[in-house]
């Protein structure tokens with residue numbers, strides 16, 4: 001490809017309003033162009049990178065026996081009603097109507113179609129495992145698109161689904177996919193860790209996320225540098241502290257007037273107490289009932305842990321009206337001395353002596369409260385924090401940020417039971433299949449590569465995903481010797497199957513160098529005055545420049561490719 005014909009609108013200055021480096025560099029190097037909130041044009045260099053990334057994904061998925069298919073993008077409400085996801089997905093799912101008023105969704109993921117395909121082509125246990133995947137456009141009506149294509153409203157996902165005759169065989173395949181994912185990310189040069197995750201809205205039993213560690217990441221990850229433990233922060237168990245006996249003489253709770261107090265800080269100031277002597281009380285709606293959660297004032301309630309403990313699907317903070325109506329108390333003054341509500345308190349609260357809580361009455365709190373004044377169940381309820389003990393070895397945990405690139409789930413029979421996806425087992429009986437699903441976000445993977453390989457000059461693409469591996473720069477395109485030699489070298493590289501771009505533009509050479517460093521081709525070959533001596537400059541993006549003979553170009557390029 002010639003640079004003069006290639007649509008790659010680089011920008012001299014940084015674009016404004018970027019959330020991260022990859023968004024800034026994709027815009028600046030002309031990979032993408034914003035259309036509107038969460039929607040982007042993908043330009044030719046992005047398409048070339050995407051082709052290379054998806055080629056790696058295709059190869060590794062097919063290596064483990066996944067068949068490449070494509071599902072329709074439209075999914076009918078009838079089908080999504082069978083799995084219960086028409087309602088479960090909520091506002092994130094785009095919905096539309098056809099000319100006969102039949103309702104459809106633009107698919108956010110495709111478990112239902114995968115089940116239908118399995119139902120069509122699997123009859124007996126001999127047809128299992130049945131594994132399929134697609135690389136396709138997905139749509140989600142993100143409440144707040146951000147990070148460029150990192151979290152957009154339209155994106156490309158590799159989604160795979162597998163069906164099995166036993167949980168054991170599902171586990172085997174799940175591990176194969178995990179290994180394939182690690183191979184994919186390794187081939188792309190990415191530093192990725194697999195962390196245990198909550199399966200959230202997808203349902204199912206076990207799941208892991210593949211995270212690229214990155215300062216601007218949108219997920220919190222806890223790692224233990226000592227034993228290698230790594231997990232999504234929300235899933236990290238907090239150890240039960242050693243039980244401390246209650247040593248003080250029993251005092252009755254005492255009501256105190258706390259007028260015009262709106263925040264915890266104001267309350268602490270007013271009462272001149274430490275935040276560790278305050279207990280936060282919150283009322284949650286867990287499916288259809290209400291529960292109260294208590295944590296020490298400086299901690300946060302982990303609602304994922306609470307939902308898991310209560311075995312409920314939906315959990316959210318109760319609204320002001322619900323609290324008023326059901327418990328006759330006020331947000332900001334909730335406390336555990338309240339009737340008719342089940343209370344769950346974090347282990348730490350059990351060890352507190354006297355503390356302050358809300359009095360369930362506007363402008364009043366209670367002091368001298370201890371756990372003997374109310375009935376609660378003590379569980380692990382708080383979010384882990386930096387410095388908390390590693391649940392495996394007890395050493396302090398470190399918190400880092402990461403971006404989720406992939407996710408694997410053991411769904412079990414969550415979908416196959418609802419959609420009645422069965423096969424005939426060895427005993428000739430009908431049995432429900434067990435299922436797994438596995439995703440990789442293509443744009444998120446490309447963003448992660450940029451985040452990891454950017455430097456102060458621009459992107460330093462690894463060979464495996466660079467839009468072009470070699471950039472051939474002609475110093476003065478108006479010089480006939482230079483132009484002719486460049487064309488010969490260009491054709492020679494093309495014929496050898498080398499991925500080459502020829503910067504044949506009538507620009508100053510300094511400008512071409514800047515563009516090349518910004519876009520980040522792994523290797524530049526520069527044809528200038530020295531061509532009269534049959535010599536060119538061989539300039540890798542991340543290594544020293546060499547002067548080489550024209551006849552050695554192909555040898556040197558191949559050697560470079562072997563090493564990188």
Ligand SMILES: [Zn+2]
Pocket residue numbers: 224225226227228229390391392393394395
């Ligand atoms: Zn550890």
